[in-house]
Amino acid sequence: MRLSQFNELMNDEFGAEYAAILLRDLALTELSDRTGQQCLDAGDDPKDVWLAICAANGVPKDRWHGKTKKNKKPN
Numbered sequence: 241m242r243l244s245q246f247n248e249l250m251n252d253e254f255g256a257e258y259a260a261i262l263l264r265d266l267a268l269t270e271l272s273d274r275t276g277q278q279c280l281d282a283g284d285d286p287k288d289v290w291l292a293i294c295a296a297n298g299v300p301k302d303r304w305h306g307k308t309k310k311n312k313k314p315n
Contacts, residue, residue, distance in 0.1 A: 241285065241286045241287035241290065242286070243280070243286050245286070246280075246286035246287070246289065246290050247259075248306075249290055249306050250262070250263065250290070250293070252306060252307050253294075253299060253303065253306075253307065254297075262276065262293060262297070263275065263276040263277050263280075263293075264276075264277050266293065266296060266297075268289070268292040268293065268296055269292075269296070270291075270292040270295065270296075271284065271288065271289065271292050276289045276292070276293055279292075290304075291304060
């Protein structure tokens, strides 16, 4: 997973402000009690960080690949 996709998923699921807080402050048990930002800074796969954040926050598994976006119809 690219970091840009990770950021998009985070913002879509949690909103930009709360996503930044989660990334900075949430200790992820699955990733040695490091924050998401510490994991990314250490070079961990963003997908692993995303999945750990989803699990820690009770995000339904059907949204672990992102929220379904409705296609906008052209006017």
